[in-house]
Amino acid sequence: MALRVVSVLKRRLGGPGQKLLRSGNLLSATQHRWEKMPSSVGFPVTSRRSFSKTALIVDVDHNLGIATMKMNNPPVNSLSLELLTNFVIDLEKLENEKRCRGLIITSASPKIFSAGLDITEMYGKSSAHYAEFWKAVQELWLKLYMSNMVVIAAINGSSPAGGCLISLAGDYRIMADNPKYTIGLNETLLGIVAPFWFKDTLVNTIGNRASEHALQLGLLFSPTDALRVGIVDQVVPEDKVQDTALNVMSRWLSIPDHARQLTKTMMRKPTVDRLLKQREADIKNFVSFISRDSIQKSLHMYMKHLKERKE
């Protein structure tokens, strides 16, 4: 199957996209190599590099120009300060790899894409810790939302709150068709409020009315409902998520990078600038909001509820 997908990738880049690239004199080293491949054979993986840190496994296929990043923070891929920090470091590395044009984000443990922000980072800690944590959340969103790479979320499990934000920060979302999985910004269910830039990212994806409805009620959508409202772009059988991501990636990579990147910047920069203009104030707001006794109590109760569910 993987070979078939690679053949599709080669065919795609050999088609109109390739012509566009040629006319714009924009062929990257990776694409040159693709052009030389005879179409009857699968693409040999001659250059593959992996780097794996705590909580993230990154696999870069230089021939395809695609990196796959698997979140690997058992049991639920909660976004701890460590995971957020490593995520940002690895994104920067990939961004600097000229031949890496696409990134697929997924989970190493099917069933949970990511449980969102690590709640234990948000209660019972110092103000300095909250500030550091929030800065890391901001940093990841800023880097991901404005990435020069094509970013596809291969959502192979549940994806509440911060997990949903990571998916929304990408360019395209493919979710596994399993009614047990849910996705959405459910902050209000925890007694907390999605910050304005979480909200903006959702509004940019599904529009104002649907966002207001989803945010006020803290809706967690099944894959079918997520597709209906537009939170995800495609729902596919569980075992087809990765191949579909590669296939979709080929379509996006057939567009000349500079044109696609400038378009992405044009669409997203106003949203990003809103946070950049008030980044420090946003950190202060978070620290003062999360430090309130009532919020600390809500988070504590929510964690207790999560644990009691199992008993």
Ligand SMILES: CCCCCCCCCCC/C=C/C(=O)SCCNC(=O)CCNC(=O)[C@H](O)C(C)(C)COP(=O)(O)OP(=O)(O)OC[C@H]1O[C@@H](n2cnc3c(N)ncnc32)[C@H](O)[C@@H]1OP(=O)(O)O
């Ligand atoms: C005026 C305006 C100012 C605004 C200022 C800003 C305000 C703050 C904004 C903060 C934004 C927050 C974003 C977030 O992402 S909050 C996190 C939201 N996440 C969730 O609600 C998901 C919770 N988890 C679950 O629903 C389930 O765990 C899940 C479906 C993901 C998996 O279920 P499963 O049954 O497989 O696993 P368990 O529930 O048994 O969980 C296993 C253990 O993991 C612990 N756990 C789960 N989620 C988290 C988490 N997010 N953080 C930390 N730990 C988590 C769970 O407690 C279990 O632990 P134990 O094994 O020890 O019991």
